Amino acid sequence: MNRSVERVAPFAFGLIALVLWQGVVWVTHTPSYVVPGPVDIARAFWQARGALGSGLLSTLAVTGAALLSSTVLGVLLAVAMAASPLFRSAVQPWAVVVQVTPVVAIAPLIIIWVGQPFLALVVCAVVVSFFAILSNTAAGLAATPPELLDLFRLNGATRWQILFQLSLPYALPYFLNGLRLAGTLALVGAVVAEFVAGSGGFASGLAWQIIEASYRLQIPRMFAALLLLGAAGVGIYATLGVLERVVLARRNRA
Amino acid sequence: MFALRQVAKVFSNGTKALEDITVEIAPGSFVALLGPSGCGKSTLLRLLSGLDAPSGGEISWGHAGKPAPGEIGYVFQDATLLPWADAAENVYLPLRLRGLSRAEAMPRVRAALAQVGLEGFEQTRPKGLSGGMKMRVSIARALVSEPALLLMDEPFAALDEFTRHKLQDDLLALWRRTGKTVVFVTHSIYEAAYLANRIVIMTPRPGRIATTLTPDLPDGPGRRESAAYHRLVAEITGSFQRILPV
Ligand SMILES: Nc1ncnc2c1ncn2[C@@H]1O[C@H](COP(=O)(O)OP(=O)(O)OP(=O)(O)O)[C@@H](O)[C@H]1O
Ligand SMILES: [Mg+2]
Numbered sequence: 001m002n003r004s005v006e007r008v009a010p011f012a013f014g015l016i017a018l019v020l021w022q023g024v025v026w027v028t029h030t031p032s033y034v035v036p037g038p039v040d041i042a043r044a045f046w047q048a049r050g051a052l053g054s055g056l057l058s059t060l061a062v063t064g065a066a067l068l069s070s071t072v073l074g075v076l077l078a079v080a081m082a083a084s085p086l087f088r089s090a091v092q093p094w095a096v097v098v099q100v101t102p103v104v105a106i107a108p109l110i111i112i113w114v115g116q117p118f119l120a121l122v123v124c125a126v127v128v129s130f131f132a133i134l135s136n137t138a139a140g141l142a143a144t145p146p147e148l149l150d151l152f153r154l155n156g157a158t159r160w161q162i163l164f165q166l167s168l169p170y171a172l173p174y175f176l177n178g179l180r181l182a183g184t185l186a187l188v189g190a191v192v193a194e195f196v197a198g199s200g201g202f203a204s205g206l207a208w209q210i211i212e213a214s215y216r217l218q219i220p221r222m223f224a225a226l227l228l229l230g231a232a233g234v235g236i237y238a239t240l241g242v243l244e245r246v247v248l249a250r251r252n253r254a
Numbered sequence: 255m256f257a258l259r260q261v262a263k264v265f266s267n268g269t270k271a272l273e274d275i276t277v278e279i280a281p282g283s284f285v286a287l288l289g290p291s292g293c294g295k296s297t298l299l300r301l302l303s304g305l306d307a308p309s310g311g312e313i314s315w316g317h318a319g320k321p322a323p324g325e326i327g328y329v330f331q332d333a334t335l336l337p338w339a340d341a342a343e344n345v346y347l348p349l350r351l352r353g354l355s356r357a358e359a360m361p362r363v364r365a366a367l368a369q370v371g372l373e374g375f376e377q378t379r380p381k382g383l384s385g386g387m388k389m390r391v392s393i394a395r396a397l398v399s400e401p402a403l404l405l406m407d408e409p410f411a412a413l414d415e416f417t418r419h420k421l422q423d424d425l426l427a428l429w430r431r432t433g434k435t436v437v438f439v440t441h442s443i444y445e446a447a448y449l450a451n452r453i454v455i456m457t458p459r460p461g462r463i464a465t466t467l468t469p470d471l472p473d474g475p476g477r478r479e480s481a482a483y484h485r486l487v488a489e490i491t492g493s494f495q496r497i498l499p500v
């Protein structure tokens with residue numbers, strides 16, 4: 001019983017907040033170009049549903065492509081670092097440098113260098129998100145019990161057998177956790193890059209919807225795009241969370 | 255015959271773990287390596303397994319070169335089973351690594367599990383097994399490749415007293431039945447006295463061999479109560495009082 005109450009609680013809270021918000025906007029006669037009420041936002045959302053929808057799709061496409069690339073890049077780097085201490089010491093500092101450099105600062109450079117707008121956005125999102133996968137997977141690979149490594153060696157296991165039958169399976173939960181973090185980071189990276197690219201770049205993502213609405217002082221539409229962006233972030237996080245649970249549950253049953 | 259001649263181990267950080275270890279291990283013997291924590295027992299076992307090389311002296315496994323895959327069975331202090339695999343799959347692992355198909359291996363896997371008294375638990379995952387049963391699976395995993403030498407590193411240290419006694423009795427029975435050569439590391443005087451027919455007592459670091467005892471306790475259910483066992487425990491305790499600084 002408590003569990004279902006806990007499930008419903010965030011929605012009930014959200015609903016109450018919406019009602020209060022709308023009530024305050026009505027009572028104080030706040031104009032919608034300052035603070036739009038939920039009703040104005042819903043109306044703006046409906047009117048711009050085509051543009052917002054394609055904006056969402058475009059941003060999600062960048063995010064998805066970036067997440068895939070980050071997975072490949074992060075896992076490969078983590079495996080190579082686990083295999084070769086020399087490679088690790090050569091690459092690790094640079095991975096950290098890329099990670100701590102604010103993407104806003106390097107996005108213009110990336111956009112100029114890469115040229116092709118979609119690709120440029122993907123690269124920016126990868127820069128933001130791959131480190132989460134790299135560091136989590138590396139931690140997972142390092143968590144392989146040394147006794148099991150010994151056991152594999154005693155039975156003449158090859159490097160590949162150790163990697164695929166021991167280290168990677170041990171790293172799986174860590175990797176999935178990193179993937180969930182990387183999902184939301186990729187979205188943030190994509191949106192930041194879209195902002196930097198602006199109209200000169202790939203002018204169809206959600207960020208462009210926000211910019212355009214702000215130029216035209218269409219504040220309700222801006223809110224609608226923002227909310228959509230928030231929902232996309234929550235959706236990605238939740239989807240990857242479900243993926244994580246399903247994969248681990250399957251492995252622990254299969 | 256397994257033999258260590260004047261084996262020494264100095265780690266790369268300068269730690270002197272072992273010094274001048276000379277032992278011969280006759281086939282079929284049950285050797286206990288007994289010594290205080292940090293005296294180099296695990297280090298010695300790793301050298302015997304061929305996982306690590308000595309920095310001095312030499313080790314012979316009765317043939318030229320290092321042990322072949324599967325020639326050494328190793329049981330660790332923790333059962334260290336693959337958590338996502340059931341008991342049979344865990345026991346199959348050493349054979350799988352050496353390329354045996356599941357169909358070829360399964361009769362041997364079932365036999366190994368039966369040897370440790372786990373018939374009917376083939377499909378159970380580690381999460382569903384007690385500590386003692388996990389250790390049994392771990393022993394079955396070491397036995398399945400029919401190793402010439404079974405190395406055990408404090409395998410029962412993490413178990414409760416009752417489970418430990420049961421596993422000790424079962425291990426003794428298994429040893430008598432199979433005639434395996436066992437090297438068993440422990441820091442329990444009682445355990446060494448109860449199990450081994452050869453007790454190698456080691457000094458604190460750097461580990462050397464202080465004395466070797468070759469007791470001959472009566473077999474059978476009365477062993478733990480026998481006067482000979484208690485005399486042996488007293489004798490080992492006495493030799494430690496001579497080695498250890500007071
Ligand atoms: N890889 C290593 N590098 C450096 N020193 C090591 C290494 N492995 C072990 N040692 C040191 O060598 C000594 C012997 O260690 P070892 O693990 O063999 O002792 P042990 O007798 O098995 O102790 P315990 O009963 O606590 O398991 C210890 O001082 C330990 O710190
Ligand atoms: Mg030890």
